Amino acid sequence: MIRLHHVPLARSFRVLWLMEEMGLEYELAYYSIRDGSMRAPEFLALSPAGRVPVLEHEGNVWFESGAIVQMLCETYPQAGLMPPPGHPDRARFLEMLHYAETVGSLLENLNLNLVFLRPPATPSVPVVKLLNARLRASLAAMEGRLTGDHLLPSGFSAADIMFGYGFELARYYVDLDQYPRLVAYWEGLRARAAYARAKARDGEQDIYARAFYPVPEEGA
Secondary structure (H helix, E strand, C coil), X not given: CEEEEECCCCCHHHHHHHHHHHCCCCEEEECCCCCCHHXXXXXXXXXXXXXXXXXXXXXXXXXXXXXXXXXXXXXXXXXXXXXXXXXXXXXXXXXXXXXXXXXXXXXXXXXXXXXXXXXXXXXXXXXXXXXXXXXXXXXXXXXXXXCCCXXXXXXCCHHHHXXXXXXXXXXXXXXXXXXXXXXXXXXXXXXXXXXXXXXXXXXCCCCCCCCCCCCCCCCC
C-alpha cells in the first residue's frame, strides 16, 4: 500500500509527479493548508512538523519531500531517475536535489509574507525585497548554467522534478520571461505525460488567491 498525504500545489506534488513517472499505484489523502486538518493529532503523529508530504509506503512512514524523492529512487532503481553511486552525474544530481530546496525555502518565506500574513499585520518590505532578490538571483544562476533539456547531462531525473516544481511556483513572485532557457526547460518538463497525469490528480489549489504578488511598496 502506498498513500501520499497531499495538499494541491504544495511540495507533495513533487512526490505525486515522481510516482507517476515511476508508474506506481498509490492513493491520495487530500488536505488544505487553511482548514487546520494538518494540525490534527492523527496527522501530527505522521508528520512531526505538521507538513506535507507524508508518504505511507509498505508499512513505513516517510516525510520531507527531498528525502522521499531520494528514497523512492533508491527503492525503485529500475525507474532510472537517480544516478547510482559511482555514476559521473551522481554528485551533480545530489547538488541539484538540494539546490531545489534553496529555491523552495525562498518561496516558502515569500508565501509567509505575502500570502499567509493576515491584516492588520503587514509584510516587511525590506524582507520581501531581499527574498525576491535572492529568488531572482537563484534562478539567474541556473539560467546561466543550464545547457540542455535537463539538469543532468545523462537526461531527465528526479532532480528535474524537484527543481522544476519550484520554478513553476516562482511565477507568483517573479517575471519568468527573464529566464528564457529555464522557460524552455520547464515547457519540456510540462510536456511529459507523467506530469500531465500528476496534474490531473493534483486537485484545486487554495494557496494563491492572485496570479502574481508584486513586491509591496513602503507604506502600502
